[in-house]
Amino acid sequence: MSDLMVTMRTTRFVAAVAVVAAGSVLAGCSGGGSAGETGQPAPQNVLAGFDPCKVDPQALGATAPGEPVDDGSGEQGCEFEAGDAIVAVYKGENDSLQFWEGQRDRFGVFEPNQVGARKGIKQVSKGAVGQGICNQVIEVGSGSVSVQVNNSGNEPNDDATCAKAMEIAQAVEPTLPK
Structure with a gap:
């Protein structure tokens, strides 16, 4: 050679x-890493001081303050009576939209959307489809706030219940921490 x-x-x-x-x-x-690796700042936990029971009851269609509630998931929440429906507001300090994306298979309805100036997700749990229970998640910093409407005693309809959850979420969204 x-x-x-x-x-x-x-x-x-x-x-x-x-x-x-x-x-x-x-x-x-x-850009395949986490937020800190991409050079973009990681979202902050701005929900630490947010109390779901301090949400204006009128924005929820309620006439009285809410009662603290624990849904068993570790999220702090508050339930309000709003006519024939029960409206609950939950905060998930660590439940980002990516967290909810990872839970997608638990939902019969899972539709990313927009709530005011923020990203959101409309959700109906698989076991609740057709029962008049809908969640509207709103992205807040590194977590989320969820508005749940339970309209099950009133001829349940997921479309009408989810429309009510969105209406309430749009009223609550401007009052959430930035």
């Missing part, structure tokens, strides 16, 4: 290694 052919093979090998190494470096710089 001539010295020229050995040099050409070595040069091609070195060039191939350089291309692979450059690709690895560039892949490491792409």
